[in-house]
Amino acid sequence: MTPDQLRQYLTFYRDLGIKTLYRRSVATPGGPIQADAEQQPSESPAASQVEEKPLPKVSKPEPLRIQPPESPLTLPILPALEPENDTLEKIREDIGDCTRCRLHRGRSKIVFGSGNPEAKLVFVGEGPGADEDAQGLPFVGRAGQLLTQMIDNTSAKEGMPVRRPHTYICNVVKCRPPDNRTPLPDEMEICGQFLFRQLMVIKPKAICALGSTAAKALLGTKEGVTRLRGKWHKWRDIPVMVTYHPSYLLRPYNQSAKREAWEDLKKVLHYVYD
Ligand code: URA
Numbered sequence: 001m002t003p004d005q006l007r008q009y010l011t012f013y014r015d016l017g018i019k020t021l022y023r024r025s026v027a028t029p030g031g032p033i034q035a036d037a038e039q040q041p042s043e044s045p046a047a048s049q050v051e052e053k054p055l056p057k058v059s060k061p062e063p064l065r066i067q068p069p070e071s072p073l074t075l076p077i078l079p080a081l082e083p084e085n086d087t088l089e090k091i092r093e094d095i096g097d098c099t100r101c102r103l104h105r106g107r108s109k110i111v112f113g114s115g116n117p118e119a120k121l122v123f124v125g126e127g128p129g130a131d132e133d134a135q136g137l138p139f140v141g142r143a144g145q146l147l148t149q150m151i152d153n154t155s156a157k158e159g160m161p162v163r164r165p166h167t168y169i170c171n172v173v174k175c176r177p178p179d180n181r182t183p184l185p186d187e188m189e190i191c192g193q194f195l196f197r198q199l200m201v202i203k204p205k206a207i208c209a210l211g212s213t214a215a216k217a218l219l220g221t222k223e224g225v226t227r228l229r230g231k232w233h234k235w236r237d238i239p240v241m242v243t244y245h246p247s248y249l250l251r252p253y254n255q256s257a258k259r260e261a262w263e264d265l266k267k268v269l270h271y272v273y274d
């Protein structure tokens with residue numbers, strides 16, 4: 001990789017809002033790379049003289065072992081920088097059997113996403129629960145059933161032909177957090193790169209952020225859902241509607257929020273499909 005490509009790479013990730021790159025060093029095929037004494041003369045003339053003498057092998061000059069900054073050994077192991085040719089399949093492949101964050105320890109299945117890969121509307125949740133972890137599919141448990149009803153019934157009521165399978169649904173983190181706890185900032189940041197790539201590939205007309213974790217991941221705000229909901233925000237150039245997470249709506253004491261969530265969804269559906 002040339003320094004130019006590396007710069008492009010880092011700019012790409014910075015634009016995604018990723019400030020920390022987690023790297024693993026790998027053994028370079030053919031053994032560790034060392035600076036070549038002939039191609040990269042040491043700054044010290046004495047060092048190259050030492051290299052030419054056959055005898056004092058024990059005292060090999062140290063400076064020659066220093067890796068140049070662009071050495072492959074120091075490069076981050078990250079998905080290929082090909083945003084233009086990126087596909088959902090490639091993203092799934094890059095995730096692989098992921099161990100990039102601690103959430104891999106408790107998961108059964110990675111929950112990548114489901115629905116229409118060309119959806120005009122993407123729903124973003126927080127992370128898989130027990131049912132999703134078991135099936136490897138997002139929003140299939142109780143909250144998922146409510147989400148399906150919300151989409152299908154709102155659309156039907158509005159006389160629209162849209163149903164859940166027309167949309168795409170995924171989460172900020174792809175592995176189930178232990179005891180369904182909220183994902184931690186570093187987990188969101190590490191796994192968020194895949195969410196962002198999914199959104200860039202699908203390029204929906206609008207995104208619906210379900211709950212505060214999705215809102216935080218997409219908008220970078222700590223503001224609660226109550227203040228954010230019902231209004232349009234933006235992730236890159238894509239309009240984002242924030243609304244309550246269906247799990248929140250399942251709690252009996254949050255019934256007034258249901259009406260608001262329905263209003264939010266109505267707004268989204270009309271904006272996207274009218
Ligand atoms: N809650 C979420 O945030 N995502 C799911 O996939 C299921 C429940």
Ligand code: SF4
Nearest residue numbers: 098101104174175191
């Ligand atoms: Fe990898 Fe995301 Fe799972 Fe963490 S949550 S292990 S980053 S797939």
